[in-house]
Amino acid sequence: xxxxxxxxxxxxxxxxxxxxxxxRISSVKLKLICxxxxxxxxxxxxxxxxxLKLTLDAKLESGDVKATIAVLDFILSNAAKHNxxxxxxxxxxxxxxxxxxxxxxxxRSYEEKQSSLQDSLRACSLRLSSLxxxxxxxxxxxxxxxxxxxxxxxxxxLLHVRRQDHGSTEPVxxxxxxxxxxxxxxxxxxxxxxxxxxx
Amino acid sequence: KLNxxxxxxxxxxxxxxxxxxxxxxxxxxxxxxxxxIRVLGFSDELNKLLLQLYLxxxxxxxxxxxxxxxxxxxxxxxxxxxxxxxASRSLxxxxxxxxxxxxxxxxxxxLTAQVLQxxxxxxxxxxxxxxxxxxxxxxxxxxxxxxxxx
Numbered sequence: 587x588x589x590x591x592x593x594x595x596x597x598x599x600x601x602x603x604x605x606x607x608x609x610r611i612s613s614v615k616l617k618l619i620c621x622x623x624x625x626x627x628x629x630x631x632x633x634x635x636x637x638l639k640l641t642l643d644a645k646l647e648s649g650d651v652k653a654t655i656a657v658l659d660f661i662l663s664n665a666a667k668h669n670x671x672x673x674x675x676x677x678x679x680x681x682x683x684x685x686x687x688x689x690x691x692x693x694r695s696y697e698e699k700q701s702s703l704q705d706s707l708r709a710c711s712l713r714l715s716s717l718x719x720x721x722x723x724x725x726x727x728x729x730x731x732x733x734x735x736x737x738x739x740x741x742x743x744l745l746h747v748r749r750q751d752h753g754s755t756e757p758v759x760x761x762x763x764x765x766x767x768x769x770x771x772x773x774x775x776x777x778x779x780x781x782x783x784x785x
Numbered sequence: 786k787l788n789x790x791x792x793x794x795x796x797x798x799x800x801x802x803x804x805x806x807x808x809x810x811x812x813x814x815x816x817x818x819x820x821x822i823r824v825l826g827f828s829d830e831l832n833k834l835l836l837q838l839y840l841x842x843x844x845x846x847x848x849x850x851x852x853x854x855x856x857x858x859x860x861x862x863x864x865x866x867x868x869x870x871x872a873s874r875s876l877x878x879x880x881x882x883x884x885x886x887x888x889x890x891x892x893x894x895x896l897t898a899q900v901l902q903x904x905x906x907x908x909x910x911x912x913x914x915x916x917x918x919x920x921x922x923x924x925x926x927x928x929x930x931x932x933x934x935x
Contacts, residue, residue, distance in 0.1 A: 712865060712887055780872050
C-alpha cells in the first residue's frame with residue numbers, strides 16, 4: 587500500500603513497528619513529545635529529560651525512547667516534505683494502526699507547525715553558495731603611468747560570498763569601469779524584472 | 786617481575802604477535818600450527834598453551850586484520866535539487882531543467898563532497914544503468930558465484 591507521507595511509497599518496516607510502540611504512550615503525552623520533536627526539527631534544542639519523564643508511564647526502555655523520537659522525526663519531516671495536510675496524515679497513520687486520539691493529537695501539533703517546518707526545510711535545501719553582502723566605492727582616476735590625464739571614474743565592488751560547506755564568507759573584489767558598470771547594472775535590472783514576474 | 790631485560794620481553798611480545806597474526810592470516814590448521822612450533826623446541830605444555838591461544842583468538846584477530854585493508858571512499862548521503870533555467874543574459878524564454886547533486890562520501894572518517902550537475906535525460910540514463918547493475922545480482926551467473934562463496 588502506498589502512503590503520501592512516505593512519498594507515495596510503501597511505509598518502511600521500522601516505522602510500522604514503532605507506530606505500535608507509540609500507541610503505548612497516552613495521547614496527551616504523545617502530543618507533548620511531538621511538540622519537543624517539532625522544536626528540534628525547527629532548530630531549537632531538544633529536552634531529552636522531559637521526553638524521558640513523559641515516557642515513564644509507558645515503561646519504555648531507553649532504546650524505545652530513542653526509536654519514538656526517530657519515528658516522530660520521520661513522520662513529521664516527511665509529511666512536511668511531501669506537503670501532506672493534517673487530515674490526510676491522520677487517516678494514513680490510523681491505517682497504519684495508530685489509535686484515533688493519538689493520530690488526531692499528533693496531526694494537530696503538525697498542522698500548527700507545518701508552514702514553519704516547510705520554511706526550515708526550504709532553508710536547508712541544497713545550495714552551493716549565497717551572496718552575503720556587497721560593498722562598493724567610486725573612485726576617480728586622475729593620472730597614471732601610461733597617460734598623464736586620465737580623468738575617469740572607477741567602481742570598486744566587494745562581493746561577500748558565503749560557501750555552504752564552510753559557513754565563512756569569501757571576499758570577491760573587482761574593479762569595474764563606468765561603461766562596463768552601466769551594462770552590468772542594466773543586465774541585472776532585466777534579471778530582477780524577470781524574477782519579479784515569477785514571484 | 787619476569788627477571789629479564791626490557792629488550793627480551795619486547796622481542797618476546799613481538800614474536801608472539803607475529804606468530805599469532807601470521808597463523809590467523811593464513812588460517813592454518815591445528816596440526817600445521819603444532820608442527821610449526823615444534824621446531825622451536827619448547828616444552829609440550831607450552832606448545833599446548835600456544836595452540837589454545839591461537840585457536841581461542843584467531844577469529845577476533847582475523848576480524849581486526851580485515852579492517853586494516855585499504856578502503857575506497859564509501860557512500861554517505863546524497864543531496865539534490867531540481868532547477869529550471871528560465872532565462873540567461875544571452876537568451877530569454879528558455880525552459881531548461883537541471884538536477885544538481887551533492888554526493889557526500891566517507892573515506893576513513895574523512896567526509897568529502899562532490900558537486901555534480903546533470904540534465905533529466907542523463908539522469909534517467911544514470912538510473913537505468915544503476916538498475917541494470919542491481920539486476921546483475923539476480924542473474925544465474927552471479928547467483929552461482931554467491932552460492933559457492935557461502
